[in-house]
Amino acid sequence: MKNLFSVQGKVAMVTGGSRGIGKMIAEGLILNGVKVFIVSRKKEICYSVSEQLTAKCGGECYPIIADISKIEEIEGLIKNFLSKESHLDFLINNAGTSWGASIESFPENGWDKVFDLNVKGLFFLIQKLIPVLKNNASNQDPSRVVNIGSIDGMINSKFENISYGVSKAGVHFLTKVLAKKLVKKNINVNAIAPGPFPTWMLSTGIGFGGETEGVDWSLVASQNPRLRLGTIEDIVGATIFLCSRAGAYIVGETITCDGGIVACS
Template sequence: MTNYFDVSGKTALITGGSRGLGRMMAEAYVRSGVKTYITARHADVCEQTSKELSEFGECIAIQNDQSTLEGVHALADEIKSKEKHLDILINNAGTGWHAEFEEFPEAGWDKTFNLNIKSVFFLTQQLTPLLAAEASVDKPSKVINIASTDALWVPTDEAYPYPASKAGLLHLTRKLAHKLVKQHIHVNAIAPGAFASEMNTMARDEPEMVGRFIPAGRIGEIADVGGTAIYMLSRAGDYLVGITLTLDGGVVWATSNRLDDSEA
């Protein structure tokens, strides 16, 4: 029987793959036979993650700061020096900044937009030749941009650039999908809900409490985002172009349909 979800033998780059959602997708890929590059600013954490994941397959750590254009070019150059073709780029590294509206600093705005959207554009631009190298109608390469459910509604916390950058990322996804589909590079986005991580300490530290506010009854796990990343990389995901896959256990759906039977 054809395994439409087979991804073995492919090559992936996951930015911010040292921990959190990036690490979950990296583990799913490495366990499925994907040669997986992961990046982060902290070399020690990235190396440790690659060491742990290398028990299941091939995982290579690259220390890199993507918040500057120099960092983006250095990363693209390093991947180009090692690979002749890339099957998937997952733009996962992201950041946020919370501050009161009246005092919100320019540094917080720039940090968030530089990493969450500017670096996504330029890294995709720089890696397009590598993604296109062996891509065809029957074997498209992929880009997945990791956005957030905060792009789909108006969060009530004091985070201003984060939801704006993620909403912009969804539009950039559609624009890049249109531009790159002719080169057989299919660009899509995932909008995750609550997953345990250093960014979402509430989900990490109080998963049962957070889970009570989610229609599915729990926070997201490695099988959810890892399985979705496998699907989108595999033959089964080849017909997805320019879409946003909401991966949140039903929160946005329930909210947009005014279904309020959770404990919220």
């Protein structure tokens, strides 16, 4: 019981780990003894964040550069990962993107960009990692896939982001579909649906130009039932729950981590 929430000694991949929610999850896992591979497209940032996290957390963090919306880059990512590790305990599918436009002006590329990463890339990364996720998994200690969805896939959004909410509803249902297919292979698939977290994505959505520091988040906080935004503790807490022994019997669920927005809607 003492180690119910331990993730010590595990190996994780966090997509979109170079900033925002992915960086929070990477940091939280490293601080709890996990060796973490962060994946993103911008090489310099990904390398420097992995160095920063290694120094700050005193653990191991490694960068992998890939565009997850492209199958050939997913294949390169896995080749790169397998040159260093033979198994993966936790896959945190966090990389995601959005597109803002009104229904009248919504462009085809705003649909494709969002679906190619949020749904297609997420699926093919899981598909191609099945053998690696199976390698060290057992009935008592299955490997874990945690998909990062969104409350925008559960309730209507305040933003003009049609393809985003629909893609995230797809992530939540894909979570159930894959949970059923993979549970017998000792891979548990679940999702977390975050509410507002102060990241580049939310900042651009509300008109702060991507800034996360030195901007006034108080309006967003005041509209949340818990009267605040999400923090690193909130998202890491939910992730560690799903990845540790504590969450080993949870299969196919989407857990909101939103301060009560969905519950109070």
